[in-house]
Amino acid sequence: MKLNRRSFLATSAAATAVMGTPMILKAQPAEYVLGASLPLTGPFATAGQLVAPVFALAAKLFNDEGGVAGTPIRFVTEDSGYIPQNALANYQRALATEGDAMIGYFADSTGAMKLIAPELKGANARIMGSTSFASELANPATNPYQYLSGPTYQSQFDILLQKIKDVGGTTVAFIYSNTEFGRDPLEHGRATAERLGIKVVLEEETKAQGADIPTHVTKLAQSGAEHCILQGYVTGVWPQLIGGARQFGLPTKFYGTFWGMEKIIADRITAEAGPFLEGYEGIMPYRYFWDQADAPRYQKYAEYSKAMFAGTPLENYMSTWALQTMCGLEIAMKAFRDTAEKGLELTPDNIAETLAGISDWDTGGFFGGPVSMVNNAIGTGRVYAYDTASGLFNPTSDWFTV
Amino acid sequence: MINGNLKASYAADERVLNNTYKQTFVYGMMLALALFAGFANDYMILIACKMGILLIAVVGVNILTGYTGLVSLGHGAFVAIGAYSVTMLENGLTGIVPESLTIFVVLPLAVAITAVVGVFVGLPSLRVKGLYLAVATLAANFIVIFLIEQDAFAPWTGGVVGINTHDANILGWVLDTNREMFVLIAVVAFVSLLAAQNLIRTRVGRAFIAIRDRDYSAEILGISLLRYKLTSFALSAAYCGLAGAMFAYFYSRILPEQFELDLSLELVAALIVGGMGRTMGPVFGVMIIVMMPEVIKVFAAYFTGGDAASARYIAPLQEIAFGLLLVFFLLKEPLGINHITDRILRAANRWPFARG
Numbered sequence: 001m002k003l004n005r006r007s008f009l010a011t012s013a014a015a016t017a018v019m020g021t022p023m024i025l026k027a028q029p030a031e032y033v034l035g036a037s038l039p040l041t042g043p044f045a046t047a048g049q050l051v052a053p054v055f056a057l058a059a060k061l062f063n064d065e066g067g068v069a070g071t072p073i074r075f076v077t078e079d080s081g082y083i084p085q086n087a088l089a090n091y092q093r094a095l096a097t098e099g100d101a102m103i104g105y106f107a108d109s110t111g112a113m114k115l116i117a118p119e120l121k122g123a124n125a126r127i128m129g130s131t132s133f134a135s136e137l138a139n140p141a142t143n144p145y146q147y148l149s150g151p152t153y154q155s156q157f158d159i160l161l162q163k164i165k166d167v168g169g170t171t172v173a174f175i176y177s178n179t180e181f182g183r184d185p186l187e188h189g190r191a192t193a194e195r196l197g198i199k200v201v202l203e204e205e206t207k208a209q210g211a212d213i214p215t216h217v218t219k220l221a222q223s224g225a226e227h228c229i230l231q232g233y234v235t236g237v238w239p240q241l242i243g244g245a246r247q248f249g250l251p252t253k254f255y256g257t258f259w260g261m262e263k264i265i266a267d268r269i270t271a272e273a274g275p276f277l278e279g280y281e282g283i284m285p286y287r288y289f290w291d292q293a294d295a296p297r298y299q300k301y302a303e304y305s306k307a308m309f310a311g312t313p314l315e316n317y318m319s320t321w322a323l324q325t326m327c328g329l330e331i332a333m334k335a336f337r338d339t340a341e342k343g344l345e346l347t348p349d350n351i352a353e354t355l356a357g358i359s360d361w362d363t364g365g366f367f368g369g370p371v372s373m374v375n376n377a378i379g380t381g382r383v384y385a386y387d388t389a390s391g392l393f394n395p396t397s398d399w400f401t402v
Numbered sequence: 403m404i405n406g407n408l409k410a411s412y413a414a415d416e417r418v419l420n421n422t423y424k425q426t427f428v429y430g431m432m433l434a435l436a437l438f439a440g441f442a443n444d445y446m447i448l449i450a451c452k453m454g455i456l457l458i459a460v461v462g463v464n465i466l467t468g469y470t471g472l473v474s475l476g477h478g479a480f481v482a483i484g485a486y487s488v489t490m491l492e493n494g495l496t497g498i499v500p501e502s503l504t505i506f507v508v509l510p511l512a513v514a515i516t517a518v519v520g521v522f523v524g525l526p527s528l529r530v531k532g533l534y535l536a537v538a539t540l541a542a543n544f545i546v547i548f549l550i551e552q553d554a555f556a557p558w559t560g561g562v563v564g565i566n567t568h569d570a571n572i573l574g575w576v577l578d579t580n581r582e583m584f585v586l587i588a589v590v591a592f593v594s595l596l597a598a599q600n601l602i603r604t605r606v607g608r609a610f611i612a613i614r615d616r617d618y619s620a621e622i623l624g625i626s627l628l629r630y631k632l633t634s635f636a637l638s639a640a641y642c643g644l645a646g647a648m649f650a651y652f653y654s655r656i657l658p659e660q661f662e663l664d665l666s667l668e669l670v671a672a673l674i675v676g677g678m679g680r681t682m683g684p685v686f687g688v689m690i691i692v693m694m695p696e697v698i699k700v701f702a703a704y705f706t707g708g709d710a711a712s713a714r715y716i717a718p719l720q721e722i723a724f725g726l727l728l729v730f731f732l733l734k735e736p737l738g739i740n741h742i743t744d745r746i747l748r749a750a751n752r753w754p755f756a757r758g
Contacts, residue, residue: 040717052714077709078699085660088653089696092580096445111657118566118654136563180657183562187553227548317519 006263011294013378024340025278029101032073032346034332035094036106037087040079046235047321048108050264051131052077053314054322057304058329068103068333069340072116079329087112089383095124102126104332106325110134110180113146120145125348127335127355129328131321133258134184136378149328150285153185155379155402156257157229158192159283163255163383163397164227165196173202173252175216175224175241180261182208182232192265197223201225211237217244220252229255234262234321239269239277246276256282259333261384262320263288264313267391275388281396285381286327286366288393289318295365301326329367368399418600428596432572435588439581447580453692454587455648458594458683460672467670468679469602470634471614472527476542479523480516480639485567485645485656486550487512490558492568497578498668502574513643518619520639528633531617550658564657567615567650583652590648599681610634614679627708636663642669675731677738686739690731695724 036055038050055075076094080087087107094102107113107130114136118126120143132136136142136150143278152158164172172193176182184205192250193200203221203236206216220228220241228245230238238260245252285354292298299319309315318326336346336356344350359372367380379402384393407416407422415664438450443586446653459481466472467520499507526538537727550559570577577583601607612620631635668691676687680713698720706712735742 035625038713041721045718049714052710056709076703077713078703079713079720081717081721082655085452085653089452092448093445093699096443096448105502112565115653115655115657180563180659190479201624 001251009015013217018135021131023158032068032101033098033101034075034104036077037080037090038077039082039108042082044082048318051321051325055368061304072219084111084115089115113137125353129332140356140373140376149381151381151402154188155282157185160229160255161192169227171199171201173223173228175204175230177208178205179208179232209236213240213244217248227253230260231257234259235265241272243276254280257304266386270388277386278388281385284384286323297364299342405527419556439584447584451584451587451652453688454591455645457591459575459642459645459669460688461598463669463673464684466634466638470610474539475536475666476539477642477669478661479542480547480642481646482546482661483516483519484643485650487515487656488647488650489567501571503504505570507745509647514639516643517636517640520635521632524632524635543666547658564655566655570651677740678738683738683740698723
């Protein structure tokens with residue numbers, strides 16, 4: 001072919017286009033996106049409403065620290081109403097609108113995580129944290145992209161049942177909400193109780209909200225359980241059940257798992273109905289927000305909260321639910337940043353591999369010491385008991401790892 | 403003005419698509435759906451699939467409630483039976499029937515199982531009607547979900563934690579993307595709708611309508627209430643079973659809580675909003691019930707940029723706006739959206755000689 005000015009220019013343009021295309025296709029987005037579904041309406045709306053503001057705090061804090069290797073991160077949140085299909089639709093909508101810029105997602109329920117899990121394949125896969133501690137999710141073989149920000153509900157049940165055994169308990173009741181969240185650890189709890197020689201005298205399912213308290217309390221009384229573990233509640237039902245039992249004159253000792261350990265709820269109930277939550281115990285994977293002496297990350301949050309939420313209750317206190325969300329986001333950010341530092345592209349597989357390999361990580365005070373991801377979960381926590389006089393949950397055990 | 407609607411024979415009058423408008427509409431919709439499958443983005447495909455699945459179920463409810471006049475608040479249970487039957491049968495037939503043929507065995511069986519259950523649930527309709535029947539059918543929802551969740555059946559149903567489903571496999575074509583599933587769902591929904599339209603011009607369909615209008619008179623005319631009420635329940639349940647089957651093929655996992663009372667209420671709400679006893683009623687109803695919250699969400703996200711602080715306030719407002727819109731539609735047209743479109747089409751058809 002004869003080379004003249006016109007053919008040279010055309011060939012050069014074509015060559016540039018061919019060579020440049022892959023770079024354009026794989027160009028780093030101007031910002032990364034982390035999507036989220038929150039229960040801003042529905043049965044757990046109180047929790048969702050309290051958690052929502054921390055996304056603003058997280059966005060500011062993470063971007064002030066340089067985002068992900070200099071690229072800012074943006075959060076896109078939507079309401080799910082605590083309905084798994086809605087969360088799935090939100091996830092799909094975020095995928096369609098944000099595309100490859102979305103590198104992670106935060107789901108709001110056990111049901112949503114289980115429903116979305118099989119969809120996480122190929123181009124639709126994203127790293128995914130959540131509010132859930134569902135045991136089934138802590139399995140990198142089946143759910144390589146999903147992780148838990150603390151111990152599974154099964155582990156939490158194990159610890160509580162061991163505690164019951166240690167204090168000489170022989171009978172226990174499981175009262176749980178009629179949700180995935182409520183039912184998750186039951187079978188495992190049954191097996192653990194049997195192994196420890198504790199008799200499960202009652203398994204009672206209730207509504208997640210607006211349960212028929214007198215009926216459930218009557219059944220608890222009839223069962224004669226010395227101890228009772230409450231599972232699957234957030235803002236309601238669990239305090240009413242304890243209150244109802246106390247009014248009934250039951251001496252049953254009550255325990256809760258993470259979502260039933262919020263000071264705001266305990267304080268409100270104490271102020272309205274008296275000190276019947278005295279001695280209520282449960283599992284909390286993290287430090288409470290007031291315990292900031294050895295928690296530089298909490299101090300940083302406090303600094304931002306004061307500036308961002310001045311004049312609101314969030315100015316001085318971050319709820320357990322908000323802490324759980326922040327922990328989930330911190331884990332995701334660590335995985336993003338570590339992946340970028342390794343010089344790897346932020347693909348779901350690369351991020352998942354980095355996340356699964358997190359070990360001896362100093363979280364800045366969330367947990368008692370450095371933590372590691374084992375089976376995509378952090379099996380660390382502590383037992384706390386509520387003190388009605390001070391309005392604080394005080395630790396009754398050392399930090400444990402399961 | 404009215405033209406192009408001349409019928410020169412009874413056969414022409416009896417056709418399912420008995421005028422050129424209907425033919426044009428149906429062929430136009432087929433073309434639109436084909437284009438949609440090719441060009442819509444993933445999110446639109448997802449919403450369209452949800453609409454298609456719900457549409458099949460609402461068409462079923464329309465047969466029972468709209469055409470036969472029997473109210474049911476238990477049809478979510480039939481969707482559950484369809485979904486779980488397909489999944490359990492797929493699991494059970496693995497290794498026995500070739501994967502590429504399983505759907506041809508499993509789908510009819512699941513629909514048949516649901517129809518049989520529908521007959522049993524319909525038995526109270528022989529003694530009670532109206533609100534009493536609604537309450538009687540309500541039990542179906544609770545019983546079916548209760549059974550699915552039982553530990554004794556968990557090896558087959560997955561119990562309370564749900565069960566992973568299979569991808570549809572049609573003669574070796576594995577429908578493992580939403581877009582591929584959309585093709586199947588759209589075809590099934592389309593055929594379901596045409597079948598329902600066809601049903602009401604048959605002897606069975608006319609018997610349903612006679613029962614709806616006055617059951618005593620229908621019986622005097624020689625229509626067996628026992629036979630036709632149960633047939634209506636069976637057909638209606640079969641449609642919901644088919645919707646359930648599509649549900650199971652579409653979602654990678656099914657959970658019992660997806661089929662609770664909310665779903666039954668949603669089916670009835672879609673039918674009421676769209677228009678009972680009309681073929682297109684379920685289509686309009688499903689469009690409103692599924693798309694309205696999505697449209698509100700997209701608008702909200704557009705204005706807030708997905709900001710969580712704004713979402714806190716916008717989310718409850720979305721629920722309120724959706725509720726108000728439903729009230730508005732029902733106040734403006736208690737006979738459903740279908741009636742509004744009827745009036746618009748009638749006005750267009752007679753223009754300029756008459757309006758409305």
